[in-house]
Amino acid sequence: MSTFISLTVYGLADGAILALAALGFVLVYKATRVINFAQGEFLLVGAYTFYTAFVLLQLPLILASLVGVVVAILLGVLVERFVLRPLIGENAISVIMVTIGLSAVLKAVVQMLFGTAVREQPRILPTGTVGILGATVPVDRFVVIAVAGLVLLAFTRFFRRSRHGIAMRAVADDQQAALTMGISVRRVFALAWVLAGVSALVAGVLLADLSAVEQNIASFGLIVFPVVILGGLDAVPGTIVGGLTIGLLKQYVSGYADPGLAEVVPYLVLIAILMVRPYGIFGETRIERV
Amino acid sequence: MAATATGVHHRTYRAELALRHTKAEYARLLMVAALLVAAPYVLDNYWLGIANAILIAVIGAVGLNILVGFTGQISLGQGGFLAVGAYGSAILSGRAGLPMPVSVLLAVLLTAAVGAFFGLPALRLKGLYLAIATLASQEIIMFVVRRWQWLTDGQGFLEVARLSLFGWRIERETFEVQWYWILVVVAGLSVVAARNLFRTALGRSFMAVRDQDIAAQAMGVDLTRTKVTAFAVSSGFVGLAGALSAHYTETVTWERFTLDVSVLYLAMIIVGGLGSIAGSIYGAIFMMLLPALLTELNDAVKDSLPFLNDQLPAIENAVFGLAIVVFLIVEPRGLDRIWTRMKDYVRFWPFRY
């Protein structure tokens, strides 16, 4: 039982971070129809920016977070303006490749500036453990779940209530109609990328705090795909459910079966979902079929 | 000038179907052939090795372009197919003792079959979903290759004996040169075969599926068969490249077939030009030459710019990513289009178009 509790908590924490990372991906896809292969590198940049501000520049926590947010916003705006805008209208493969190229550049820049050695960062989340039904679970995992939950809730409110959020949903639904309503589609694109950067920042910082500030953070980017397919590309609640499910699944497989298998299980799930219900649990029936 | 024709007029169907139409095109072809023949006498072993790697990459890139450029199906799974070809040929020639041409041929067929199987999702998916499905297939093949102990007899990697055929061996001293001739012939045949494919009805049906699949279906193109065939043919080429690489490098490790390799091949055809055989060749040359040139540059400026030396792998990645991004922003149709524009400039001068 204690194993189960322990695995569940760890799995939920991982899943929460995955959901955050996937959220950025879904935002960009919904608004701009761009498949962002660089999401993992956004997490990486976010984590390292925060590291620079917090550790290297010794700024207090709030200020360091602000610096991270500013850099994330900048990154989103620059990427949208200089990398994605020239490719509006090009075929899907070109857009995918440009995000892949972007991911290579970002990863290389981080490596050039910081090297590949693991960087130490003082813990932000509370350390210490708590006992639940015989299992010893670290407290920081719960805090991660809480923080991720809060951010996701904030995003949901943003989409439901604020004008910009509704504008984003309008653009995601029908670009032409949104244009005729006077919505600046360019601004919405930029906003989508900015939000992707910010959610990646939060996810990256949490991940770095749980494990370490190192290059492996970027590998989270690939697991986003099974999450997004499972949850459905068209819905924010979907990413939450998808993220938690994949996180739990990976942890259970790792704990009860073969840890190596846990790396590939999300992809097996992805193939299964694509065969059976391609639009995911929450998505709308929109994909084209032959 | 006689070299530039002011209009190409065919009088027979045969003439229209020819691969080259004008004397200028034949002249260029002859120059390329002369370069290829001269290369082993001019280049030293190191550069010849790189040329061999480029030739193998050309075969793979041509195969991928058939699928992505000509049939419009996004695929991120090339690394997996390369692995199938490599392991297949290595095991067939090593354990089953088949001579190399036979094992390579069987490996090609095997990869084509595997490719057709993994192409089945393409029948129901498009765009993003197909890309993600092929990504998943890449990761799954990778996992199988790493964990299936039977493949490598528990050793973790496979060794392939130096190529020897009916008593004729590849010698250590002339290793690169002998392989160069083999690879030039095979690559040349592959390129011609691919070009030929698109003069046939099958090839044109691929392009029809890419452009307007519903209209194609209305004209009688069987979508299922065409897509599966496209996957099979493309995977066959890629499997050939994998099998050759196994025999050339004489080891088969899973590290050669990761997602990074799939991305590299995609980069080759994007930079070279989608939907163009010549583009695949240009792209393969460009992407394979880039790291080699960077290493040379690094050797030259090593002492004056120690930063470059320390960070060489990171810089290689950065240049790779930048090359893709810059090409896509500046000329999305790739090197092939740039070359065509250069030719057109010469041809139409002093007119603009």
Added chain:
Amino acid sequence: MRHISRSMIVAGLVAVLAGATACGGGSGSGSGGGDSAPIKVGIIADLTGATGDVGKPYNEGMLGYIDWLNAKGGISGRKIEPMSNDYAYKVPAAEELYKKYVADGAVVIQGWGTGDSEALRSKVASDKLPFMSASYAEVLTDPAKSPYNFVVAPTYSDQMRVALNWIAEDAKGKAEVAVFHNDSPFGTAPVADGQKWIAEKGLALGYKAYPMPKTPNFVGLLSQAKSQGAKYIVIQNVSSPAAQVAKDIKAQGLDMRIVCLNWCSDELFIKTAGADNAEGHIMIQPFAPASANKPGHAAIKTYLDSKGIKLEDKGLHYVQGWYTMDVMAKGLEKALAGGGTLTGESIRTALETMAATDTGGVVGTGQVKFSATSHRGSTGSGIYKVTGGTMVELAANRVP
């Protein structure tokens, strides 16, 4: 510019193409001949890849030794010219570098990882180029299988045997052992031999191996080890993942002891995990750390002091690289002695027949000796325990 005729453009293109072809014939240069020509050593290093955190000090140690030796006049009056490049632990890049070094006239190669050493094994044998690596896989020490590979330290399997012996002693009877290993040939190298050793010696140890995933999430692994009832975890991986395991063990309050084989047995493990997380864990390390203060450390300390660097900051992998190069230099010296030439075969014979190299107690049993039937330089490892943030020696020169 408007009046450039078409023929000029075409002629220009031909000239450019011809020039590009001619340019290709550049870099080949002759091999290490001549009386005072430098001795070229090709070094394949991992500075920024998966094992870069330990690969970098190793490479620095090697280059430091070469610098030190050259300052003393080199080998028989000839300087060593190192050609060192980073391959980031990617086997294809290692093969490219190998071809480049062969083309540039290297007489010996210093490799690094298991993946590339095994992949290059047959090429090295047919090219007749002595190859020393930092991979201690057992297959590389068998001259029948790898005639040109040399390994200065005890193999991973030897270290595993020493580890299992120690565990059997410490547990005083039965115990469960979980082996966490890197998911690669490097990781799996000692696993099977460990199982055989237990059977051979009749040790009452349960034994189960788990490949470690690339992402540092070892919760599942630890819970599996826990359900196995494992009290000892042998880790065959580099320091960073091992340090994460140590942190997780402390975070979950598990009663498990880590026994690190040589690649995670270093100061980096202690630093990354944190002194209190690393406390009490055991290290099997054939190369003595600076804290053990062996006579062999003296020369290194003097050299580094002259550069204003402390050996403690560089770590024991620096020492490892230093002495690996030292053994090779002794082999080169013997090959040149009495007017010999530097060919692959002569260097190999020299390495096999030379007297034991005394490393001042730093490497294994202190003496490194090869022979025609064994390319394994030493079989002994030191056992250390992490106490108060440093490696404290429990036993020296344990052989399986």
